[in-house]
Amino acid sequence: MTPSLNPYDSMTPVTQAAYRARAAANTLAPLPRAQKDDVLAAIADALEVRTAEIIEANAKDIDRAREAGTSEAIIDRLTLTAERVRAIASDVRDVIALPDPVGEVVRGSTLPNGIDLRQVRVPLGVVGIIYEARPNVTVDAAALCLKSGNAVLLRGSSSAYESNTALVRVLRDAVGGAGLPADAIQLVPGESRESVTELMRARGLVDVLIPRGGASLIKNVVENSIVPVIETGTGNCHVYVDKDTDLDMAVDILVNSKAQRPSVCNSAETLLVHADVADAFVPRALDALADAGVTVHADARILAYAERSKATVVEATPDDWETEYLSYDIAAAVVDDLDAAVEHIRLWSSGHTEAIVTTSQQAARRFTQLVDSTTVAVNASTRFTDGGQFGFGAEIGISTQKLHARGPMGLPELTSTKYIVTGDGHTR
Known part of the structure; x- marks a missing residue:
């Protein structure tokens, strides 16, 4: 043959x-x-x-x-x-x-x-x-x-x-x-x-x-x-609410970041709140998240506000800080200051997208300088990290590495x- x-x-x-x-x-x-x-x-x-x-x-x-x-x-x-x-x-x-x-x-x-x-x-x-x-x-x-x-x-x-x-x-x-x-x-x-x-x-x-x-x-x-x-990465994205902030804007950005479409990688998975604004912001945030159907996995300082809220609040475990939920769940913690928020993000973030909500240009500048993720948003939802939203047309993925390509x-x-x-x- x-x-x-x-x-x-x-x-x-x-x-x-x-x-x-x-x-x-x-x-x-x-x-x-x-x-x-x-x-x-x-x-x-x-x-x-x-x-x-x-x-x-x-x-x-x-x-x-x-x-x-x-x-x-x-x-x-x-x-x-x-x-x-x-x-x-x-x-x-x-x-x-x-x-x-x-x-x-x-x-x-x-x-x-x-x-x-x-x-x-x-x-x-x-x-x-x-x-x-x-x-x-x-x-x-x-x-x-x-x-x-x-x-x-x-x-x-x-x-x-x-x-x-x-x-x-x-x-x-x-x-x-x-x-x-x-x-x-x-x-x-x-x-x-x-x-x-x-x-x-x-x-x-x-x-x-x-x-x-x-x-x-x-x-x-x-x-x-x-x-x-x-390498495209998972999206353990954070929203940090600074001590100098517009509370209405902070609530809107938080809810949009988490609940607009929770099954995607640019949805927020962790909320961090400056201690100085916690009394004013956390109760409003919990109620807004409850209205959106979101369960909050809270540290001890957030749990202290749970009884005053209609939200479903459970105690966070160490695993919650690194979890990409892709669901109507969010981890939440109170931090002492901006630097503590940055340290939390450095420890747990997947390097995808982090947002700060602040009226302070100094705080915004420091946050964007210190946070090393593909995208850092100032007074904007994490949901904007997207090739279409950036004007790139469709995207092939969101790279979280640093060689050849990074971001959408x-x-x-x-x-x-x-x-x-x-x-x-x-x-x-």
Whole structure:
């Protein structure tokens, strides 16, 4: 028997997908902005036209999640409605409006010897995304990767398998219909952990992995991947109410930060209150949190106000200070001063987002100088840490590391750079 000359025959499905993604990335890299934007417009239109198909698939995931006893916070992340699909399509159109980072000159000069030197942005190549029950990430990641000239390998959780399959089918049809390789967008084959492990070991085929999800997922990828990783982090976010503050504003920011959508990483998980304003603020805060359905996990100084409140207040344990609840729960403590608040944040924060509510410019300045998180908000909700809110279009994730990218990651963070050296017969 003549042996097969097709190299794919000896490859696993995951490796085959990575090779196809590499070929697609080579096609995408030199494309002009107009062509990429046309494909994104086709994707946005297809999402709206095929909304019913997407929601039907999503309903199967939701039914299975409820049968498994999945928490309502996770089900909220998983759920797609017609309104949410329209919002996802709108996010894709927002990406169309953004500048194309590819080819941007980061810096350039003519050297003393006459050589022209330019550092320009180029696509990363093949980007792998490993994420949990967030089907909107499927579209966000695909749109940002296409705009920045990258192919994307998507490995969502099994809990969103039907939703992701339907979404990728819609995306691939739109991309192929626009004349580009459909393999620019692929679901990683398989639902087992082995497929994740294989993706993490596809060094040389996959240029970077971005994990989005809970602490255990991120830890697994960071510790076990031999493909370079951009680490996104959990969101143990803090709201600190300073001694000099507008009480009404502080209550509004606290409630919005915690309860506007508690299942996301930029929702607040801990409240810190300066001791000098505790008598005036804590009772109001507890009542407002009660109205929003929030349970407060309180230190002894907050517990002292519980009897005067309609709130559900329980005694905090040491674990509460490091917990990302993603639910209608918040930890709360009274601190002696701003420096004590900063020390608490340094000890327990995941480095995502922290907010100060204050009327003192000096306090705001000191807080922003001392707190080392990706985002520090002054008199604003933690919920603003978001690529869309920052004007980046959809985001690929929120990086809590300090190399390459930090904070909400938009199009520029999906590029690397290369140097172009132009001479006129120069030799060294």
